[in-house]
Amino acid sequence: MKLGFIGCGNMAGAMIGGILKNGILPAEEMIGSNSKESSLKRTAQEYGIQTTLDNRAVAGSSDILVLSVKPQYYAEVIEEIRQDVREDQLIVTIAPGKTIEWLTERFAKPVKIIRCMPNTPALVGEGITGVCAGSLVSREELDYVCHILSGCGRTEVVSEKLLDVVVSVSGSAPAYVFMFIEAMADGAVADGMPRAQAYKFAAQAVLGSAKMILETGKHPGELKDMVCSPGGTTIEAVRVLEEKGLRSAVIEAMKACVEKGRNM
Known part of the structure; x- marks a missing residue:
């Protein structure tokens, strides 16, 4: 064919x-x-x-x-x-x-x-x-x-009515993820890690985290909580991400993506 x-x-x-x-x-x-x-x-x-x-x-x-x-x-x-x-x-x-x-x-x-x-x-x-x-x-x-x-x-x-949502959650999403990986690598470089190595660590962390969601079936919030020890480093990083509006920024970006797609 x-x-x-x-x-x-x-x-x-x-x-x-x-x-x-x-x-x-x-x-x-x-x-x-x-x-x-x-x-x-x-x-x-x-x-x-x-x-x-x-x-x-x-x-x-x-x-x-x-x-x-x-x-x-x-x-x-x-x-x-x-x-x-x-x-x-x-x-x-x-x-x-x-x-x-x-x-x-x-x-x-x-x-x-x-x-x-x-x-x-x-x-x-x-x-x-x-x-x-x-x-x-x-x-x-x-x-x-x-x-x-x-x-x-x-x-x-x-359903066709969800296809514009697919654009925001997967079609355009690699760009968001690449930006996140680049930002993580920048942070590692700022603390002394060579850039090539920083990209490897950041990319593998994202890949492994995604596989955990797909293969365990656990809620992302549950998996996040498993990493956040009381008074530890991770919960401190999460606190700053929440303070800076990570969730809201992602949601608003996706809504803008859907709106743009529907009007193309």
């Missing part, structure tokens, strides 16, 4: 890399297009897939077509390719704010649409992708797309 990507930027690259790394599809069953020849050359060299500057060629040759351009280009790209889209084809989108209703109106004909929101940890097989499907998509077709996306990590089927 041919998998096509219109747009070969960072997110598409993360998806392609994850799919290849986990053996979900071979490179010869994938094709990608992009408006910049330099991006196509890089994609072809890194992943070994077929590339072209012709979006219509990708649309016409793909069984599953991923629209991985920036949201502001969706209307333009759909107008370009809609005559090449077939009734039996699956259209997968990754754009926040572009609803199934909006997409169907732009195609101006019945189309099998699956919206998903991946994140960049897909590149190392540790992503999580929220997925929802239009009414014309069968359960078997949705399951198959989820299988392909599983090459990038976990998948979760959600």
Whole structure:
């Protein structure tokens, strides 16, 4: 089954890399297009897939077509390719704010649409992708797309109304986590640790903490309490984080992310 990507930027690259790394599809069953020849050359060299500057060629040759351009280009790209889209084809989108209703109106004909929101940890097989499907998509077709996306990590089927929340809690979230790791490393460097070593300690602490939540099933608050000895160093650090408004800052950032996504 041919998998096509219109747009070969960072997110598409993360998806392609994850799919290849986990053996979900071979490179010869994938094709990608992009408006910049330099991006196509890089994609072809890194992943070994077929590339072209012709979006219509990708649309016409793909069984599953991923629209991985920036949201502001969706209307333009759909107008370009809609005559090449077939009734039996699956259209997968990754754009926040572009609803199934909006997409169907732009195609101006019945189309099998699956919206998903991946994140960049897909590149190392540790992503999580929220997925929802239009009414014309069968359960078997949705399951198959989820299988392909599983090459990038976990998948979760959600209602469309929650997809903008998925953007804030996972799609954009790696940026928050990278900032947190960088800040932790800066703190360690300020106290004398070499930067490369500080990044390792901070990143592994975040990775291990995330695995504890996923594998133990314990509430994050319970796990936090397990680290906080009475009168100890951790509870003192937690006190300062609360004083500086860490929780509120994260919540407000996520709410701003959702609002921005809904209006794109």
